Amino acid sequence: MPNSSTLNPSVRWDSPGPGTLRRWQALIPGWFAAEARDLPWRRPDCTPWGVLVSEIMLQQTPVVRVLPRWEDWMRRWPAPADLAAAPTGDVLRAWDRLGYPRRALRLKEAAAAITARHGGKVPEDEAELRALPGIGEYTAAAVAAFAHGRRSTVLDTNIRRVLARAARGEAAPPPALSRTEYRWAAALVPEDEAVSVRWNAGLMELGALVCTARSPRCTACPLAADCTWLAAGRPGAEAPTVRKQTWHGTDRQLRGAVLAVLRAGDAAVPRGLLVSGREGTASVPESLTESQLEALARLRRLNPDPARMDRIVTGLIGDRLAQENPEGLTLPD
DNA sequence: AACACGGGGCC
DNA sequence: GGCCCAGTGTT
Known part of the structure; x- marks a missing residue:
């Protein structure tokens, strides 16, 4: 059975009350600090370039598959200028079977642009990031936050799902990200810069480890007591069947x-x-x-x-x- | 707004 | 066999 957002495109964009939001803004960053996976691109010594590479590799690609590729990549091309100078054949081979190989080509182009236009340093400004090939709204916000510690509105599939459930009681966010949803989510981001980074990282991690699409582990969720979706009995937990692009024979x-x-x-x-x-x-x-x-x-x-x-x-x-x-x-x- | 774009793992 | 995964760029 389709969920309500499928049946009715007009979603209610109610925000949590001030008290609830304040609580979440403490719970999420706290949960992240305690429970986050130790991923190499989260280590303090990881460069902004390393974070950027991870974000590109992680587009539509699970963490476990990215890990070994990222390690090899960073050993081989530790700075943008290194990748910019690499033969494209080497780049595609190092990309291996991560999928969407155009990402590798664009990453090389981005590395060249960073080298030529930004003195080899990954830009901090979202608009400048957004201007690089292969970097869209999500990746620009993520690099600003996770590479440079800036406050931004990170909206990926994980964060959209967590917020849809906890704050609005929907099993899943609308198929397409609208400006309305973006502004709604932006209003929830904590004002404090350092806290905002852990808010974004924490919501993402929560979506990846706990509030998963298939079988959410609500008993392990720091938001369980406040979750609108859980309180409503997790309506629409059976995923609605959406039309998929065919594959075989294409x-x-x-x-x-x-x-x-x-x-x-x-x-x-x-x-x-x-x-x-x-x-x-x-x-x-x-x-x-x-x-x-x-x-x-x-x-x-x-x-x-x-x-x-x-x-x-x-x-x-x-x-x-x-x-x-x-x-x-x-x-x- | 709808498509095209890889590849693998899970239920 | 269909769905899901830290999306982006084109039409």
Whole structure:
């Protein structure tokens, strides 16, 4: 059964009363200080660059999968200038299977911009952060808070869910973040800067560890006594079924398979493959090995529609290759 | 506002 | 097999 926010788009944006809010503003930061996971990007010696890298990697990606990639990444490219100077092929390989590899390409672009425009230092200002490739509203707020200790309104899927439940009694926030929801959440952030950072971090951690989407552990929640959703009997705990993008048989699935082949290359050779989406292209400085060509040929045989395979491969190994390598790339049949 | 974009793990 | 995960950029 769909929850009420699905049935009725007009959500009540009631704020908790002053007393309740004041209590939460003490409970959440306190809970974070006591219960937070010891993650490397939260250590005091972590640089703003390290925090930025973690935020990009954590977009749509669980912490456990990010941890090893982050460690390798920071060892290899400890400062923005290091990544900016790295070959794109190395960058994509180090990204490994984190998913959404365009994030890696944008992170390299952001590193270049930080090096060129900001003297190699990660900006503190949200608008300046927001201007970097791959950094949107969430990441700008998160870096301002967690890298620089600034007060900001961090709104990710975790925080939106915790606030929706505790303050409004909804099982889940509306599908899209509106300006109304943003302003509503911004009004809850504690005024004190240091407290605000732990407020943001604490709500996020609460959503990740306790107030989870699937099976919330309300008995472990510091807000249990005040939670509107829990008091109402956790209505809508059964997740409403939303329409999902199909996967099997789509171009996207095939693109993933081709990308896996491209990632597998080890020998660095002169010029470039191109990885492209509808947003444009970026070069990957390496060429194909024999085994990669064989793997692509295998994919081509498995795929009943050769034209589709061509479209995918041409999308990934695109036009710019023709400029850089006039002979182009010939795939075996 | 709706889509496209990876990949893996969980129920 | 569908959902979820520290979202962003394009249409």
